[in-house]
Amino acid sequence: MLAKDIDPSLVKAINKRIARTAAENTFKAVALEWHTKTSKTWAESTANNIKRYLEKDIFPWLGNRVIKDITAPDLLAVLRKIESRGAHEKAQRCREYAGRVCLDMP
Secondary structure (H helix, E strand, C coil): CHHHCCCHHHHHHHHHHHHHHHHHCEHHHHHHHHHHHHHHHCCHHHHHHHHHHHHHHHHHHHCCCEHHHCCHHHHHHHHHHHHHCCCHHHHHHHHHHHHHHHHCCC
16 A cells, blocks of 8 residues: 555545444434434334334344445335235334335434
8 A cells, every 4th residue: 555655544544434434324323313313202102112113123134234225125125024924014114114214314
């Protein structure tokens, strides 16, 4: 790198910042921020149910992915997994919650 006149410490700092930004913009991070912000207007049981849906049905598949990289087919695959258990209403609600998270993302 030095031979190409590139500062290795600067490259390391940039890569670290990129990794930190990606971690802050995962579906899980954005969804939890959305939940915290909007749950103040919900009944406690509603807030708990929504968080449980996110944690059990969406986060295992999409939680660690950068939110801007998630496509409609990615979400559809998750919803089909939920439907395959016979939980059609739950799949519909998960679609709704994922949509709200994406609409409210920064």
